[in-house]
Amino acid sequence: MPPPPQRSASPSQPSGKGEVSDLKLQLRQLAGIRAPGTDDGKRDLFKKVISYMTIGIDVSSVFSEMVMCSATSDIVLKKMCYLYVGNYAKHNPDLALLTINFLQRDCKDEDPMIRGLALRSLCSLRVANLVEYLVGPLGSGLKDSNSYVRMVASVGVLKLYHISVSTCLDADFPATLKHLMLNDPDAQVVANCLSALQEIWSLEASKSEEAAREREDLLSKQIIYYLLNRIREFNEWAQCTVLEVVSKYVPAESNEIFDMMDLLEDRLQHANGAVVLATIKLFLQLTLSMTDVHQQVYERIKAPLLTLVSSGSPEQSYAVLSHLHLLVTRAPFIFSSDYKHFYCQYNEPFYVKKLKLDMLTAVANESNTYEIVSELCEYAANVDISIARESIRAVGKIALQQYDVNAIVDRLLQFLEMEKDHVTAETLVLVKDLLRKYPQWSHDCIAVVGNISSNNVQEPKAKAALIWMLGEYAQDMQDAPYILEDLAENWDEEYSAEVRLHLLTAVMKCFMRRPPETQKALGAALAAGLADFHQDVHDRALFYYRLLQHNVTVSEQVVNPPKQAVSVFADTQSNEIKDRIFDEFNSLSVIYQKPSYMFTDKEHRGPFAFSEELGNLSIGTESANAVASVQLVEANDKDLLLSTSEKEEIKSTNNNGSAYSDRAYDGSISGTTSQSQLDLVSLDHTSQQNVQTDSMAIDDLLGLGMSITPTPAPLKLNAKASLDPSSFQQKWRQLPIAVSQEISVGRQGAAALTTPQNLIRHMQTHSIHCIASGGQPPNLKFFFFAQKAEDSSNYLVECIINLSTCKAQLKVKADDQSTSNAFSSIFQSAMSKFGLP
């Protein structure tokens, strides 16, 4: 226990100096006495020491006295002493040596409790140069006749591993653990061995192939079945551990899946939510490739999840609701008749209500929208302003996803009549979005919006929305030029640069439509804009000024081009990220709504993070044989994933300018933290990629130059190349991108790609091997590798195929950079033959 930092003295927390030396003296007096009755005195003193330790007073100076006093048969005293020693040994290794003696002696005590406790303390010292004293007691602990001692010893091995890897491995403790795991009659010993082995092999797997094999072995049919058969012997917590391991297992046939589900069916009725969620994760994972059964699983888990939501503390409800939220957003139709369960209760905390509002938005469909929106309107009048705002946003989201928005628009406009500033503000932002999607409603909306006094709108987002509408619908709003003029004249009072930018644009738009009335406003706005200290505002004003100088007709075309309604507002999260979160069901990823790589460093992602992917690859392919036949691995690398989402973003810029601009717009003003973070990350990857493409261009130039020099011998590939997934991952991380380009797959290629297997087999005939594939149509992702025939240098390829555009994004990495272009052309020619008769 690293003591928390010292705090300033307060009545409840004495600073300690004098007290500690006092304690030291008293302990010393008692240390020598072994007479009966002194234990009570010692207990009191020990208690004081521990209490000082808890509140952060450094009591390490009484270490030797504590050790001296520990020669006792009183187990309560011993325990306090162990606690103390465990806390200070790490920072006082010399003193820790003092304790070895009595701890080793206690490890041989006849009382198994004392043996266990001493062994636990011994392993908890966390002092590297004392590990030699650990091996003996640990070895006998693992063989102890008492299960408590074995329980302690199995965790002790893990502790030793963290202090000294080599000592732990040299003593061959993992093998002993494995033996215990498969044979010990005590279920908690088995569970501890399993946890320890998972942790050890996952950490070792990157260093040795044997460890990687051992880790895989934990997922072998034999071990999985052994654990499942004993599932009821484990306590509820160990059951969670086992279920988590089992969810990584890939069954060979569907009968296995049904057997496992039958066996575990009653775990869904467990009062412990952790067991239920672990079971649900397993069921979802098992049935991923069986659409019908997967849907039945959703139906089956609904009731238990809802029961957990309402039977636990608000904190537990939150954790369960977050998972329910994920399921609801994935399959809204399954939950559409359960919408009343997502109504908010007045006493729920905000974080729960927020999730429920999201779920109501997700399940809204033709049949329930009226009721859901009515309920949301009640919340909009709520005294709790945050909830009122969120509810209005929810109504807006529903409006944007529905075909029949008639009733909703009326409701929104009623909000404006409530004359509550926060309600008005939220509603204005929504009405603006609504008009961008449904311009046909402009007449109704503008009539109401026109009545709002801009003085009552202070929030920048809302003000910007109102100003946008004034500019956009200047011809319909009688007062538009005068309101704008008023705003322009009070330029200095407007602190938000965003509002000033919008004001400039709105005045320009208004001017184009009603020049004489707006002239004054325009003059004021341009003058103020040119003098603005904010760079963007200044630049925009200058731009408009020059534009007008240049040609008014052209200005009109720039400022007021014909507009198309936005059909779909861009989703804030890519499907790939959503899938990744789903794969990490029953983890923090679901709570944070981010995949683990965004908030956790690699070593903490989980012992099976890699094999986790093995299990997941069937997503999207929906065919069971895809799982079994090829060893499929989807790389878990941050870079891999980011590069994909970043590409999606780039694509969306190209294909749909309006969607992109909307995202940028939203991102700049609001942006939930996660979103803006995401943007930031992908943004700097984009720039990185630009750099890469730049250097690529230079490469190309060089390549061009080289074509005059004698061509090197043609590249030959090894048809029987092999590479294991972990080395692939490692290489992928280490090597720079040698080639990155977009190639065409051709209609025939896309058509032939009915299952990923087709392409995998085709490429194999060209000595290019697939190591992993995944994704969901229209985006399929493959990782290939190939090896040079003469030496064993490798080529690694990431290939993302978009079936609808018939384009593929290629990234090639190579051990031997000089031949990467040659390889790339082999790859492309192989690809181009795919699907040809």
Add this chain to the structure above:
Amino acid sequence: MSAIISQFFVLSQRGDNIVFRDYRGDIPKGSAEIFFRKVKFWKQDGEEEAPPIFNVDGVNYFHVKVVGLLFVATTRANVSPSFVLELLQRIARVIKDYLGFLNEEALRKNFVLVYELLDEVVDFGYVQTTSTEVLKSYIFNEPIVVDAARLASLGPGGLFMQGHKRMPGTAVTKSVVANEPGSRRREEIFVDIIEKISMTFSSSGYILTSEIDGTIQMKSYLSGNPEVRLALNDEVSIGRGGRSVYDYGGSSGSGAVILDDCNFHESVHLDSFDVDRTLSLVPPDGEFPVMNYRMTQEFKAPFRINTLIEEAGSLRAEVILKVRAEFASSINANTIVIQMPLPTYTSRVSFEMEPGAVGQATDFKESNRRLEWSLKKIVGGSEHTLRAKLTFSQELHGNITKEAGPVSMTFIIPMYNASRLQVKYLQIAKMSKTYNPYRWVRYITQANSYVARI
């Protein structure tokens, strides 16, 4: 991945460490301070209350609030959130089992015992056991029981007032290990049927949504761990399948008690449940839920609330609140509080209580513009009225009902259960004619979210 926690600590409301246990040593110093500052000054996306789980610099912080204390776990791993939150709740329960009563003082007095428990509950971040039963053989400290006399002053409803959703144990406040002074341990078993009801009424009094969340809670002080059989009434059935749960009418007249869903404690055997509605179990020591259930079938509302608002000119209005108890006159509800948010421009409220009102109090909270009416007791079948005259600081515009309400209500009704689920008998299998332990079966209904719109 399997859940590993790095640290566990309990903080007081002021942020003091009451206990602090580091299991893995992989979290930098000062995590308790970082956590407390974050929770205290939380403000994000309009949220003013920190969610139970958040991440600061790669460290995940989990917390649950129990009797005003913060039970916290930290980890770097991407663990199962339910696992850790459930664990925190369970650690609190185990400590309560040992101390008899859980509060800051009891924790401070018993922190050595608490450390002893923590060492056995979690080892190197991995949970070993949270069973009070199992822990008994590893624990050697005796609990120091806090002054029980003071606890009585909390009143009969006092125990239910902690926390706002899930009430903590209701059985008794005695430790599972401490011996009664001067006498031998009393053989007894407590079974509490606790129902939290949620209801939302429309402005016309129509029931919009209703739900009962029930728990059968058990606390056993029986020696020798005999098997216990708990029989529920025959009308109970558990609904399955995709039937719409808001399907009112139909079944409700027949006396059937249809639970939407339920779950059970690990120790419960359901072998004969389908035949005779019997749960059999060997109750472990300590307090635990035998069964949690959820019901959305229509049930009789225990209270009807009527709100009338009359505008009297542009600067005044009168609110008339009527509440009627719809249960039998042999039953009393207690600790009733009725609240109603008033328009923000309300400057003064004067109350007029019914003649001869006893045990009633009224309040207008200026800080949040909220009217509060509390009643110590309501007898079944009776009706109570409150008149409140509001004065506004600015002229009314628009509809006053959009500016006020809804009316919400909290209450406790002992010996009443809304679902009609009952424990028919409680059988203790022990081979002795003279053995006749005390059996307590108690019902209690409590408002969870009871709201009438205006």
